[in-house]
Amino acid sequence: MGAALLRRLAQGALVVLFVVATCFTLIRLAPGDPFFRALDEGSVPAEVRSAQLARFGYDRPIPEQFVRYVGNVVRGDFGWSHSRGQPVGAAIAAALPATLLLVGTAGLLAFVGGVSVGAWTGWHADRSLSRGLDRLAMLLLSIPDYLLALLAVMGPALAWGLFPVGGARTEFGPTGLLGVVDRLHHLALPVLALALPIAAVVMRLQHAAMREVREAAFIRTARANGVRETRIRWRHALRNALVPVLSYGGVQFAAALSGVVVIERIFAWPGMGRLLYEGVLSRDYPLIAGGVLVGAIGTVLGTMCADLALRWADPRQRGA
Amino acid sequence: MPRCSRFRSAVLLLAALGCGPADRDGGGTVIIASPADTETLLPALRTTVTGRMVTELLFDPLVELGPSLNPFGDAGFEPRLAASWAWDADSLALVMTLDDDAHWHDGQPIVAADVVAGYRVIMDPANGSPIRSEVTDLDSVTARDARTAVLHFKGRTAEPLVTAAAVVPLPAHLVDTIPSGGLATSAFAQQPVGSGRYRLVAREPKARTEFAAVLDHYRGRPGPDRLALVVAPDPATGIAKLWAEEADVWDNLPPTEVAAAGSHPQVRLIRADGWDYTFIAFNYRDPADTSRAHPVLATRAIRQALSHAVDRDQLVRALFDTLARPLLGPFVRAQFTADTTLTPPPFDTTEANRLLDSLGWSTRDRAGIRQRSGRPLRLRALVPAPSANRVRASVLVQEQLRRIGVDLVIEKLEGQAFGAARDAGQFDLVFHGVGTTPSVRGLRTTWASRTPGGQGRLNAGNFRDSLFDASLEAGLSALDPERTRTEIRTAYGRVIDDAAAIWLYEPVQVAGVHRRFLTPAWRSDAWWRTIGEWRLDPAAVRLPRDAAPAAP
Numbered sequence: 001m002g003a004a005l006l007r008r009l010a011q012g013a014l015v016v017l018f019v020v021a022t023c024f025t026l027i028r029l030a031p032g033d034p035f036f037r038a039l040d041e042g043s044v045p046a047e048v049r050s051a052q053l054a055r056f057g058y059d060r061p062i063p064e065q066f067v068r069y070v071g072n073v074v075r076g077d078f079g080w081s082h083s084r085g086q087p088v089g090a091a092i093a094a095a096l097p098a099t100l101l102l103v104g105t106a107g108l109l110a111f112v113g114g115v116s117v118g119a120w121t122g123w124h125a126d127r128s129l130s131r132g133l134d135r136l137a138m139l140l141l142s143i144p145d146y147l148l149a150l151l152a153v154m155g156p157a158l159a160w161g162l163f164p165v166g167g168a169r170t171e172f173g174p175t176g177l178l179g180v181v182d183r184l185h186h187l188a189l190p191v192l193a194l195a196l197p198i199a200a201v202v203m204r205l206q207h208a209a210m211r212e213v214r215e216a217a218f219i220r221t222a223r224a225n226g227v228r229e230t231r232i233r234w235r236h237a238l239r240n241a242l243v244p245v246l247s248y249g250g251v252q253f254a255a256a257l258s259g260v261v262v263i264e265r266i267f268a269w270p271g272m273g274r275l276l277y278e279g280v281l282s283r284d285y286p287l288i289a290g291g292v293l294v295g296a297i298g299t300v301l302g303t304m305c306a307d308l309a310l311r312w313a314d315p316r317q318r319g320a
Numbered sequence: 321m322p323r324c325s326r327f328r329s330a331v332l333l334l335a336a337l338g339c340g341p342a343d344r345d346g347g348g349t350v351i352i353a354s355p356a357d358t359e360t361l362l363p364a365l366r367t368t369v370t371g372r373m374v375t376e377l378l379f380d381p382l383v384e385l386g387p388s389l390n391p392f393g394d395a396g397f398e399p400r401l402a403a404s405w406a407w408d409a410d411s412l413a414l415v416m417t418l419d420d421d422a423h424w425h426d427g428q429p430i431v432a433a434d435v436v437a438g439y440r441v442i443m444d445p446a447n448g449s450p451i452r453s454e455v456t457d458l459d460s461v462t463a464r465d466a467r468t469a470v471l472h473f474k475g476r477t478a479e480p481l482v483t484a485a486a487v488v489p490l491p492a493h494l495v496d497t498i499p500s501g502g503l504a505t506s507a508f509a510q511q512p513v514g515s516g517r518y519r520l521v522a523r524e525p526k527a528r529t530e531f532a533a534v535l536d537h538y539r540g541r542p543g544p545d546r547l548a549l550v551v552a553p554d555p556a557t558g559i560a561k562l563w564a565e566e567a568d569v570w571d572n573l574p575p576t577e578v579a580a581a582g583s584h585p586q587v588r589l590i591r592a593d594g595w596d597y598t599f600i601a602f603n604y605r606d607p608a609d610t611s612r613a614h615p616v617l618a619t620r621a622i623r624q625a626l627s628h629a630v631d632r633d634q635l636v637r638a639l640f641d642t643l644a645r646p647l648l649g650p651f652v653r654a655q656f657t658a659d660t661t662l663t664p665p666p667f668d669t670t671e672a673n674r675l676l677d678s679l680g681w682s683t684r685d686r687a688g689i690r691q692r693s694g695r696p697l698r699l700r701a702l703v704p705a706p707s708a709n710r711v712r713a714s715v716l717v718q719e720q721l722r723r724i725g726v727d728l729v730i731e732k733l734e735g736q737a738f739g740a741a742r743d744a745g746q747f748d749l750v751f752h753g754v755g756t757t758p759s760v761r762g763l764r765t766t767w768a769s770r771t772p773g774g775q776g777r778l779n780a781g782n783f784r785d786s787l788f789d790a791s792l793e794a795g796l797s798a799l800d801p802e803r804t805r806t807e808i809r810t811a812y813g814r815v816i817d818d819a820a821a822i823w824l825y826e827p828v829q830v831a832g833v834h835r836r837f838l839t840p841a842w843r844s845d846a847w848w849r850t851i852g853e854w855r856l857d858p859a860a861v862r863l864p865r866d867a868a869p870a871a872p
Binding site: 030031045046048049052055080081082083084085086091094153154161164168172173266267274275278281282283 | 349351359360361445446448449450452453501504505509510524525526527528546548550551552553554556557558560561563564566734735736737739740741777864865869
């Protein structure tokens with residue numbers, strides 16, 4: 001087990017290095033640079049831009065820049081964010097907790113809700129309520145996430161005034177316990193907009209898996225042995241039916257870490273998705289590299305956690 | 321009041337009850353929602369409009385252009401850190417006497433050495449200050465004594481105080497210790513000590529910047545106690561914050577949202593002249609080899625034909641309804657030098673067809689596209705994808721040009737890719753935009769001939785005309801404002817006569833402001849300059865955030 005974990009960690013480190021190196025190179029090959037002002041803001045003369053590029057070493061060959069970057073990261077220096085005017089480490093330290101809160105809450109809601117409802121509908125697949133919930137999940141799946149987020153802003157937030165339109169807190173709002181309530185109030189809509197489509201996928205996966213498992217031989221055997229129905233359903237059936245959901249969950253969590261761009265943009269949520277998106281638009285090389293590094297580490301760790309969960313859920317995986 | 325506001329009011333009321341006595345009434349809190357954040361907190365490093373706003377809140381200049389918006393001479397300027405100014409006998413040295421009451425936010429007095437420090441930071445090439453090109457008229461800045469700074473000009477100029485306003489003093493006791501080239505990454509750049517009517521309280525880049533009023537400011541205590549710039553990258557969300565009373569200002573509402581404003585009576589709309597204009601620049605050089613003239617567009621008659629083919633009135637109505645005006649030339653109507661007697665080629669498809677026929681583009685293929693010697697009249701137009709208006713305009717222009725047999729191929733590119741292609745001259749036509757100011761020296765970068773010294777940097781189409789250059793320089797060096805105006809208008813006429821562009825539109829600015837604030841006359845060029853004069857309407861219902869902040 002320990003050796004396998006170490007092997008996975010080493011593989012993960014290589015994956016992270018490869019992903020960062022690829023993004024590091026590609027963004028430098030794209031038109032523009034961190035000192036280029038797009039559109040009509042061309043007040044930075046070419047010679048000033050050249051001097052700035054040289055000052056930060058962006059005029060050096062890309063492999064040389066990458067080696068220097070890796071060396072700096074090892075020393076804990078992630079570079080300077082040109083678009084934010086602060087160290088990249090500070091920018092990530094500010095954005096990562098916001099995204100973890102958003103993705104973590106949404107993920108928890110989506111998986112607890114999706115697994116619970118999916119397990120129930122899968123077990124009772126012949127009931128009309130089950131079919132109705134399945135169609136509702138299809139509907140949620142077919143609505144693009146940006147549309148869901150915009151509808152949330154226009155309806156519950158703007159038209160009905162039940163939630164704030166955007167941001168992470170009320171400007172000059174309360175502090176202390178009421179400040180926490182205020183933050184949760186701001187968190188509600190983005191979490192729902194992010195959680196609902198994921199919950200719909202989880203529910204459908206869980207529904208299909210549960211439906212298949214309920215006909216399995218080991219369920220019939222357990223029932224013949226007089227095991228209680230509740231124990232059969234939640235202990236034997238659900239544990240086996242969790243395998244595909246756990247595989248999906250690991251990947252989805254990692255993807256959501258850097259993929260909540262749309263939700264963060266629409267709800268003005270100051271997280272990693274916005275950080276990376278705005279970094280790419282402004283060709284903020286160090287910020288992009290830092291964001292990709294965090295995203296890649298998140299993906300590797302998310303996949304590893306999913307594998308561990310799979311080993312727990314499916315003993316056959318332990319020999320793999 | 322929206323229910324969300326009621327919810328927040330309840331939360332804030334509970335908070336107030338838990339904190340002891342209720343706060344006294346304050347000057348209010350203004351929340352400015354913006355799609356973009358400032359790129360810097362230092363005036364020497366700013367490049368964008370948001371950057372101008374934030375740095376002007378934090379730092380006072382020596383002088384500031386007044387509401388007349390006349391940048392020529394010094395009649396249109398008002399004192400700021402410089403309480404008064406006078407010209408030395410040779411008319412080349414501007415002697416500025418600093419205000420005795422002016423202090424930095426850390427309490428240190430503002431002295432002439434700070435003016436020198438501000439100039440030195442701009443001129444240090446290692447700092448990469450974009451303002452450097454705005455002070456090329458200056459030879460040096462010196463301190464005559466602690467309260468007197470002298471700006472030495474290289475020669476006579478029509479806009480000396482525009483130059484003086486660009487030299488924003490910085491606290492020498494703090495910036496002189498910053499090594500050359502280290503300004504942008506210094507601690508001072510992240511937590512600057514300024515001289516403006518507002519000081520920095522907190523900043524979360526790309527999210528929010530908070531300011532507090534400087535109560536003992538030499539220009540008097542500003543009205544609002546607190547300001548916050550809140551970034552909403554999606555404009556729909558930012559404007560929704562205005563409608564929901566989560567923000568107090570959105571300074572540029574699109575036409576669709578202007579129509580929706582009727583449903584939000586707490587927001588007052590303020591209409592003002594715009595300072596941006598959009599046009600289609602023709603490339604005078606061959607995109608395949610920029611050392612050669614463009615094989616098609618180098619001919620004036622074909623540029624005129626294309627100009628005649630575009631119905632600008634219809635285009636403006638389709639895009640903006642009444643919230644923009646067809647552009648007259650390389651200027652906006654709000655500028656002191658604007659000349660409304662100048663007229664670009666009118667919409668006339670008969671004349672457009674006649675011109676194209678006369679140039680040999682007379683046969684058409686099956687799709688109706690004109691040909692000459694077997695070559696179709698096909699042109700590539702660069703369009704910036706982030707500009708929704710320009711993308712929509714390009715589709716309308718494409719259809720209008722098709723009617724006279726011209727095939728316009730639209731190449732929509734992401735911001736930086738667009739800028740790179742434009743600067744490299746990789747286009748036939750480019751949907752270009754220019755942000756102007758009351759000063760006309762920007763014409764040097766947008767329309768003057770390209771020179772190694774940096775002129776014509778934004779002259780994307782490579783328009784070159786020695787008479788334009790001569791008129792522009794004559795205007796910018798004249799000491800009589802009327803003479804300057806005449807010369808600049810002559811320069812405008814040269815660009816229009818040469819059909820260097822299809823002049824599309826200049827949008828009108830429509831700002832939305834919460835009604836509980838009484839605002840002075842709106843400065844269309846820089847509305848934030850009067851924010852210190854905003855007052856809470858005594859008759860208006862206040863929001864919880866208007867309570868006076870606790871003493872620091």
